[in-house]
Amino acid sequence: MEASALIALITALAVGLAAGFFMHRSDFCLAGAFRDLFLFRDGRRLRALMLLVTASAVLFELARVMGALPSYPFPWFAPPAATNLIGGCLFGIGMVLAGGCVVGVLYKMGGGSLPAVVAFLGLLAGSALYAEIHPAWSQIAKASAWHDRAVTLPQLTGVAPGWWAAGLAIAGGWLCWRWWRQGLWRGPVQQAEGYLPLWLTALVLAGLGLLSVLGTGMPMGVTTSYAKFAAFIEKIIAPGHVAELTYFTAQPIRYTLPYGGPQLAGGGGPVLDVVALIQFPLIAGIILGALISALRLGEFRPRWRMPGRQVLMIFTGGVIMALGSRMTPGCNVWHLMGGVPLLTIQSLLFLAGLLPGAWLGGRLLLRLTTS
Amino acid sequence: MTIETLELDIRGQVCPSCLLLTLREVNNHHVALSEGRAILTVLVDSRDATSTIPAAVKNMGLAAQLDKIEDYYRVVIARPEERP
Numbered sequence: 001m002e003a004s005a006l007i008a009l010i011t012a013l014a015v016g017l018a019a020g021f022f023m024h025r026s027d028f029c030l031a032g033a034f035r036d037l038f039l040f041r042d043g044r045r046l047r048a049l050m051l052l053v054t055a056s057a058v059l060f061e062l063a064r065v066m067g068a069l070p071s072y073p074f075p076w077f078a079p080p081a082a083t084n085l086i087g088g089c090l091f092g093i094g095m096v097l098a099g100g101c102v103v104g105v106l107y108k109m110g111g112g113s114l115p116a117v118v119a120f121l122g123l124l125a126g127s128a129l130y131a132e133i134h135p136a137w138s139q140i141a142k143a144s145a146w147h148d149r150a151v152t153l154p155q156l157t158g159v160a161p162g163w164w165a166a167g168l169a170i171a172g173g174w175l176c177w178r179w180w181r182q183g184l185w186r187g188p189v190q191q192a193e194g195y196l197p198l199w200l201t202a203l204v205l206a207g208l209g210l211l212s213v214l215g216t217g218m219p220m221g222v223t224t225s226y227a228k229f230a231a232f233i234e235k236i237i238a239p240g241h242v243a244e245l246t247y248f249t250a251q252p253i254r255y256t257l258p259y260g261g262p263q264l265a266g267g268g269g270p271v272l273d274v275v276a277l278i279q280f281p282l283i284a285g286i287i288l289g290a291l292i293s294a295l296r297l298g299e300f301r302p303r304w305r306m307p308g309r310q311v312l313m314i315f316t317g318g319v320i321m322a323l324g325s326r327m328t329p330g331c332n333v334w335h336l337m338g339g340v341p342l343l344t345i346q347s348l349l350f351l352a353g354l355l356p357g358a359w360l361g362g363r364l365l366l367r368l369t370t371s
Numbered sequence: 372m373t374i375e376t377l378e379l380d381i382r383g384q385v386c387p388s389c390l391l392l393t394l395r396e397v398n399n400h401h402v403a404l405s406e407g408r409a410i411l412t413v414l415v416d417s418r419d420a421t422s423t424i425p426a427a428v429k430n431m432g433l434a435a436q437l438d439k440i441e442d443y444y445r446v447v448i449a450r451p452e453e454r455p
Binding site: 024027029032035036039040042099100111112113114115187188189190191192193195298299300301302303304305306310314365366369370 | 421435
């Protein structure tokens with residue numbers, strides 16, 4: 001294996017391990033951040049997300065100014081399209097019904113949650129379903145693209161990224177400072193064993209995001225791998241059909257790792273390519289990090305006690321979330337922790353769709369849980 | 372006066388159903404809980420619920436005590452005077 005590939009693999013694994021551990025300890029659920037605001041007027045996690053975005057914007061900009069960013073903007077971000085908005089909305093509905101986002105499902109699985117396993121299976125099913133509609137959806141995405149060059153707001157406006165980052169840092173920093181003055185960063189009075197405050201995990205995740213960019217060239221992201229897992233399984237059951245699906249056979253990604261080496265190809269198909277090189281260790285790390293945390297606390301105890309209706313809701317949520325992530329494309333972690341700090345227009349549209357989606361998901365959840 | 376002990380076992384369930392089901396149970400028995408005629412014991416294994424349930428019932432004028440029992444948590448909900 002090339003040294004650059006080894007660096008990327010080890011970085012992704014280390015980032016995943018730390019992220020999984022901290023997210024489990026704080027229950028840093030990004031689906032909960034939006035859901036709880038709408039359902040319970042509880043903004044604890046959303047405030048932590050705001051801190052994470054602000055800290056990430058500062059770190060990414062400092063790295064860019066110092067010439068440490070392998071690329072700007074990050075690879076795989078494209079000019080915006082209306083499909084970013086639609087995908088974000090579906091993703092928001094799905095993540096609330098599934099009880100966690102694509103990364104939340106991973107750390108919860110590592111912590112021993114069987115509902116998260118159901119959501120994971122739903123994500124695989126949804127990813128396989130997307131492969132069936134990919135050709136048609138690609139046409140819609142092309143037709144709805146509203147700019148052919150600008151990827152970020154700085155590029156669109158011609159205003160230097162530093163000014164945007166400074167504005168984000170001042171606005172976000174001011175809000176975080178106000179919340180600190182109001183005592184809103186204090187953790188719960190009674191805490192689960194080993195609890196780590198949300199603000200601490202937010203700052204750790206911002207640091208891990210930068211580490212991921214320095215080692216692999218891109219922020220944390222996992223969703224293409226869900227499609228790959230689905231493709232690996234489907235290939236066993238129906239190899240002929242998989243071979244006919246464009247989404248599973250195409251290798252549209254061309255990527256050179258930050259520390260050199262040949263240009264690598266990647267895609268959503270059942271192949272060990274550059275996507276697998278970066279995302280598989282990250283996924284394994286998140287699950288393992290959470291597993292270590294749960295085992296150390298003596299809390300790893302899977303229990304199958306969900307009512308049938310809940311199983312159906314979680315699975316359907318996983319399917320909808322996977323469809324949303326492929327249609328956008330990207331997930332909330334990719335967009336909120338990687339794209340929004342750089343003011344990527346795709347990510348801002350995804351966020352604009354995610355908000356009403358999470359609200360709608362909350363209404364559905366309320367009806368399904370309490371009726 | 373006999374204090375009725377109610378139990379809600381929601382281990383293994385997804386978030387935030389744990390909180391929603393607890394709130395429904397609290398609402399169903401709110402008079403008995405607030406008059407000290409009942410105590411509600413909730414068994415959960417969701418780390419999230421260990422912070423959301425006590426905060427929510429506090430807003431409803433009740434108190435909650437959190438304890439770890441082996442690999443799960445027990446939240447005892449009662450009126451503030453009965454707090455165990």
